[in-house]
Amino acid sequence: MKPDRFIYLCNRTLEHSEKISAHLKLYVHTYSLPIELEIKTIKNMTTSAKTTWNIDPMHSEVQFKVKHLVISTVTGAFKSFEGGLETTEDNFDGANASFSIATASIDTNVTDRDAHLKSAEFFDSENHPNMTFKGVLKHTSGDDYKLVGDLTIKDTTKQIELTVEHGGIMVDGYGQTKAGFEITGNINRKDFGLTWSMVTEAGGVVVGDNVKLLLNVQLTKG
Helix, strand or coil, rough: CCCCHHHHHHHHHHHHHHHHHHHHHHHHHEEEEEEHHHHHHHHHHHCCEEEEEECCCCCCEEEEEEEEEEEEEEECCCCCCEEEEEECEEEEEEEEEEEEEHHHHHHHCHHHHHHHHHCCCCCCCCCCCCEEEEEEEEECCCEEEEEEEEECCCCCEEEEEEEEEEEEEECCCCCEEEEEEECCCCCCEEHHHCCCCCCCCCEEEEEEEEEEEEEEEEECCC
């Protein structure tokens, strides 16, 4: 074969290969695009499949206990609160928790004491109407979880960890799906700016620093 003819055939082969390559690229791009879009859609559907669980205040309670004169315990409650969880379907592990309590709703069964607790020496309810919590629920074992997040009282925010027991899920008589939790823990009130204190002549502390928290909450699936 003459050299010129050989070069001609090589160039034609190269041009043909380039055309095939271009067609293949166009084909892959055209037909893979819907697949990529479908995969992205599935991923978006997966990440956006969130479920909200809102606190049912009629079947929930927020209580606390604190020592008085070191020798006895005073129990109180907050009557107004709201919040809930955001989960992926019915899986509570990794759920985002948010909670807000109206400080002026405090009730210790003594009017004068409640007024003192609402005053600037304690919660300062006029200027700080709510204390809030935002955190994450983490499964530990069985029905047990821990709730880790930031508690804000007045102008102070600190991370706390609470113990959570999941009571289960049930459908009520109205067809609503409910979930129950018992939440317990301890905080030091002085860590959150609730520093008022008084010592009796005998040396007894009027109000203890450690506050026990006890929340029984029932959530309604949204």
